[in-house]
Amino acid sequence: MTLSEIANGKLAPRTGIKLDNISKRYGDHIVLDDVSLHVEPGTVTALIGPSGAGKSTFLRCINLLERPDSGTIQVAEHTIQPGKDVNARDLAALRRTVGMVFQSFNLFPHMSALKNISFPQQKVLGRSREEADERSMQLLERVGLKEKAGQHPGRCSGGQQQRIAIARALALDPGIMLFDEPTSALDPEVGLEVLAVMRELAADGMTMIVVTHEMQFARDVSDTLVVMADCKIIEQGDPRAVMSDPQEARTRRFLRAVLER
Amino acid sequence: MTWLTEWVGYLPQMMSGLGVSLLIAGISILFGYPLGLGLSLMVTAKNLAVRTLGLAVVEIGRGAPALVILYLFYYGLPKFGIAFESVTAACLALTWNSAAYSSEIMRAGLQSVARGQQEASNALGLSQRVTFFRVIMPQGMRSAIPGLMGVAIQVFQGTSLAYGIAVPELMKTAYNIGSQDFNYLQIFTLAGLCYAVISMPATWITVFFEKRMARHT
Amino acid sequence: MDALSAVLQGLPMTLGLTLSAFAIGIVGAVPLALGLSSSNLPVRLASRLFVDLVRGVPIIVWLFLLKFGIQIGTFKFNPVGAAIVGLGIVSVAYLAEILRGGLQSVPRGQGEASHALGLAPADTFYGVLAPQAFRIVSPSIATYLTGLLKDSSIASTIIVTEMVFQSQAFARQHPTVEGILPYIIVGVLYIVLSLPVAYLSRRLDSRMRKAIYA
Numbered sequence: 112m113t114l115s116e117i118a119n120g121k122l123a124p125r126t127g128i129k130l131d132n133i134s135k136r137y138g139d140h141i142v143l144d145d146v147s148l149h150v151e152p153g154t155v156t157a158l159i160g161p162s163g164a165g166k167s168t169f170l171r172c173i174n175l176l177e178r179p180d181s182g183t184i185q186v187a188e189h190t191i192q193p194g195k196d197v198n199a200r201d202l203a204a205l206r207r208t209v210g211m212v213f214q215s216f217n218l219f220p221h222m223s224a225l226k227n228i229s230f231p232q233q234k235v236l237g238r239s240r241e242e243a244d245e246r247s248m249q250l251l252e253r254v255g256l257k258e259k260a261g262q263h264p265g266r267c268s269g270g271q272q273q274r275i276a277i278a279r280a281l282a283l284d285p286g287i288m289l290f291d292e293p294t295s296a297l298d299p300e301v302g303l304e305v306l307a308v309m310r311e312l313a314a315d316g317m318t319m320i321v322v323t324h325e326m327q328f329a330r331d332v333s334d335t336l337v338v339m340a341d342c343k344i345i346e347q348g349d350p351r352a353v354m355s356d357p358q359e360a361r362t363r364r365f366l367r368a369v370l371e372r
Numbered sequence: 373m374t375w376l377t378e379w380v381g382y383l384p385q386m387m388s389g390l391g392v393s394l395l396i397a398g399i400s401i402l403f404g405y406p407l408g409l410g411l412s413l414m415v416t417a418k419n420l421a422v423r424t425l426g427l428a429v430v431e432i433g434r435g436a437p438a439l440v441i442l443y444l445f446y447y448g449l450p451k452f453g454i455a456f457e458s459v460t461a462a463c464l465a466l467t468w469n470s471a472a473y474s475s476e477i478m479r480a481g482l483q484s485v486a487r488g489q490q491e492a493s494n495a496l497g498l499s500q501r502v503t504f505f506r507v508i509m510p511q512g513m514r515s516a517i518p519g520l521m522g523v524a525i526q527v528f529q530g531t532s533l534a535y536g537i538a539v540p541e542l543m544k545t546a547y548n549i550g551s552q553d554f555n556y557l558q559i560f561t562l563a564g565l566c567y568a569v570i571s572m573p574a575t576w577i578t579v580f581f582e583k584r585m586a587r588h589t
Numbered sequence: 590m591d592a593l594s595a596v597l598q599g600l601p602m603t604l605g606l607t608l609s610a611f612a613i614g615i616v617g618a619v620p621l622a623l624g625l626s627s628s629n630l631p632v633r634l635a636s637r638l639f640v641d642l643v644r645g646v647p648i649i650v651w652l653f654l655l656k657f658g659i660q661i662g663t664f665k666f667n668p669v670g671a672a673i674v675g676l677g678i679v680s681v682a683y684l685a686e687i688l689r690g691g692l693q694s695v696p697r698g699q700g701e702a703s704h705a706l707g708l709a710p711a712d713t714f715y716g717v718l719a720p721q722a723f724r725i726v727s728p729s730i731a732t733y734l735t736g737l738l739k740d741s742s743i744a745s746t747i748i749v750t751e752m753v754f755q756s757q758a759f760a761r762q763h764p765t766v767e768g769i770l771p772y773i774i775v776g777v778l779y780i781v782l783s784l785p786v787a788y789l790s791r792r793l794d795s796r797m798r799k800a801i802y803a
Contacts (some may be wrong), residue, residue, distance in 0.1 A: 176494055219489065234506075280495075280496070431780065432776065439746075439753060443757065447768075452766060452769065543653075556654075560653050560658050561658070564654065
């Protein structure tokens with residue numbers, strides 16, 4: 112079985128997402144200026160750009176960890192307008208459809224790896240403990256950490272913690288996965304373990320949006336490369352095309368800075 | 373050595389006094405901790421009235437001496453026709469005291485939980501209730517344990533103030549013996565030792581926990 | 590406002606007790622803190638035992654022990670003397686523990702750098718370690734001072750005429766509803782009196798920060 116098959120029981124009901132005219136400001140400080148992005152089901156979108164461009168904020172707006180001031184989010188059959196009141200049902204549905212992986216893992220330190228993955232299944236999906244544990248073990252095995260099931264996160268390396276975090280998100284059968292710089296807190300070597308799991312997930316056809324600094328991953332794995340700078344999307348398209356022949360001067364400058372390091 | 377034999381003679385009386393002290397401390401802590409948790413939530417509440425009320429209860433409980441609160445309950449309130457038994461008054465005053473102190477410790481503990489824990493719970497779609505009781509609270513309370521043990525020791529020592537309202541606890545027992553036999557030095561030394569025998573090891577255990585937690589973060 | 594003026598009669602005594610005990614505490618705490626962080630084991634253990642024993646016994650026990658238990662020849666403590674000495678001893682123990690924490694939190698490199706520069710031990714301590722330690726602990730010391738202010742109320746149990754004693758006296762003379770007033774007033778007074786100390790500690794803290802790092 113593949114990762115997303117395990118996650119969904121059977122083949123993933125691939126979900127797309129449409130974000131339109133998302134704006135966000137803190138006081139007078141604009142962080143997102145009318146950003147729109149449409150993601151087709153089963154595709155991988157890589158978000159790159161200089162720090163402070165608003166990539167992470169944009170990603171966190173997708174599942175409303177940050178509340179945009181205006182705009183529209185369409186996911187599955189739900190349409191959400193975060194500028195207005197969002198009812199609890201829509202919010203719950205949104206977060207159930209969208210899984211997220213954080214830069215700092217954010218595993219629950221007081222629960223074992225297994226409990227980290229099973230607990231949300233029990234609470235959010237109402238699965239029985241046996242059912243949840245079975246699913247958790249399948250996922251742990253797929254990310255190569257079956258033997259870590261009983262360990263607490265504090266006893267796992269960063270790369271192992273991030274893979275557990277991915278399993279935790281997948282266990283809720285998300286239609287889309289968000290990754291917020293999943294390897295930035297890791298040593299390059301350890302980051303490879305995590306990227307390998309992500310490649311596999313992409314190959315299985317999971318819809319993914321990835322904020323990353325890993326240019327090679329962005330080029331090889333993503334279907335769409337999105338470049339953000341100064342609170343906007345300045346360029347998007349086929350990753351090889353954008354990287355070899357950027358249309359915008361700002362993109363050229365950014366790519367030169369990262370690639371010539 | 374005559375002290376020792378005299379002490380042995382006084383021990384039964386002193387032990388019953390110590391029992392009363394421990395009972396008052398136990399009750400005050402038992403009620404103080406949950407009330408403290410409630411107060412720590414009130415102090416961080418969004419509603420201004422709730423927050424103000426919580427702050428007032430905490431600041432009075434911490435800012436006024438325990439003895440004053442004790443007297444307020446035992447000597448003050450009866451003037452309004454609200455009278456308590458002395459032991460009840462002691463429990464009420466020390467409960468207030470321990471609730472106020474533990475609320476500050478718990479608030480600090482809850483606030484020390486990394487922001488990412490709340491975010492991860494939100495992203496996973498856990499409800500606010502589940503997030504608080506199963507994710508935030510277990511972590512916050514863990515780091516609050518040494519502080520809360522400190523409050524318990526403080527409350528145990530604070531029971532000695534109930535002497536002031538004639539509760540037959542350890543201090544009052546010692547005083548009664550002393551004023552009978554005029555051997556104040558021996559009896560108050562014994563009383564001090566009785567308190568120390570409990571407080572000192574409790575403090576060492578607290579320090580041990582503190583160090584262990586400092587290592588594991 | 591009879592109740593207020595009655596309570597205020599005890600204010601000078603409350604402040605006097607607090608400040609005298611605090612002075613004893615600061616003076617005694619410095620050598621004891623050095624003892625607590627000494628590399629000589631017997632010295633360290635003796636200091637530790639003293640601090641833990643003093644803190645393990647409630648203040649009221651110390652006051653009664655001094656007031657009623659001590660008689661050397663014809664000398665006996667009067668209530669105020671017993672209160673000042675008792676609160677003073679307790680302050681020594683608590684402040685020593687606070688100072689020890691401060692000394693411990695000064696980075697090791699500071700002492701090593703001083704040795705490497707050839708500074709004498711006294712210069713190292715008074716010129717380098719103590720100022721940094723004091724800055725770190727000054728908020729804790731201020732917090733302790735407000736605690737001491739509240740603890741001085743316990744002196745009323747050995748008939749020292751401070752604020753709580755005066756409140757009791759007033760309440761006893763006024764069996765009516767008015768009799769609750771002094772308790773409320775005295776409670777508020779303690780809170781009000783701690784405010785300037787809290788303010789001062791914050792200012793002290795920021796000023797010392799500047800003095801060291803500016």
